[in-house]
Amino acid sequence: MNTEIYNQARRAADELCVAANLKPGDIFVVGCSSSEVVGGVIGQDSSLEAAEAVFNGIYDSLKSFGVFLAAQCCEHLNRAIIVEKEAVPNAETVCVMPQPKAGGSFATTAYLTFKNPVALEEIKADAGLDIGGTLIGMHLKRVAVPVRLSLDSIGKARITAARTRPKYIGGERAVYPEN
Numbered sequence: 001m002n003t004e005i006y007n008q009a010r011r012a013a014d015e016l017c018v019a020a021n022l023k024p025g026d027i028f029v030v031g032c033s034s035s036e037v038v039g040g041v042i043g044q045d046s047s048l049e050a051a052e053a054v055f056n057g058i059y060d061s062l063k064s065f066g067v068f069l070a071a072q073c074c075e076h077l078n079r080a081i082i083v084e085k086e087a088v089p090n091a092e093t094v095c096v097m098p099q100p101k102a103g104g105s106f107a108t109t110a111y112l113t114f115k116n117p118v119a120l121e122e123i124k125a126d127a128g129l130d131i132g133g134t135l136i137g138m139h140l141k142r143v144a145v146p147v148r149l150s151l152d153s154i155g156k157a158r159i160t161a162a163r164t165r166p167k168y169i170g171g172e173r174a175v176y177p178e179n
Contacts, residue, residue: 002053005037008154009057012129012161017065019147020127020163024066027087029125029139030058031072031079032106036132036157043074051105054131054154055113070123071110072136073103081123081139082107085116093118106131126164132157140164 013028022028032054035045055071062069068087073080077096080103096119098107111117124141131154137144141164149161 002049005050005053005155006057008151009054009131010061011057012149012151012154012159013058013061015149016127016129016147016161016163017061017067019149019161022065022067022127025068025087026126027068027070027083027123028058028062029070029072029081029123029128029136030106031128031130031132031134031136031139032104033074033132033134033157034105037155039156042132042134046100046105048100048105048109050155051100051109055106055109058129059113067126069110070125070139071107072134072139073098073107073119074134076101077103077107077119078121079135079138080107081120082110082114082117083120083123084114085118088118088120088123091118091120091123094121095119128162130160130162132159137162143167 033042034047034051037050071082128136130136144162147161
């Protein structure tokens with residue numbers, strides 16, 4: 001099952017990177033309920049093994065695009081973000097270390113895998129993947145645009161994907177570039 005979860009996560013991240021036209025240095029936020037991935041109840045059935053499979057699939061994809069991963073913690077840590085310091089060199093950090101049942105298994109995996117992890121209260125990502133109803137919208141740049149992927153779940157968790165675009169400013173006659 002972990003190979004299947006890895007493959008699904010990799011495919012979803014690959015598709016979203018292409019659909020969002022992400023460039024090296026962009027930020028991709030992920031909220032992941034490992035509980036939902038294994039068919040359990042969000043916040044109650046955390047699975048480090050499932051989180052690792054999802055993380056590895058997404059992380060491998062993003063590395064190939066040169067995109068940074070921002071891992072959203074669960075509500076117990078106010079949906080803090082774990083990211084490589086290199087992605088946000090001047091950001092104000094907070095002092096927290098996620099655990100499987102306090103921050104979530106996905107964020108814990110990110111913290112333990114990243115070379116120089118830091119925690120932030122918020123980030124403004126260029127695209128994102130919500131795995132299992134984790135509500136990543138607060139960490140996306142405005143304006144978020146839904147992206148339909150070829151798959152609608154990773155494991156047993158429903159997924160929602162989004163990219164962002166610049167705000168359109170102007171009247172009816174304004175001409176807007178495609179993003």
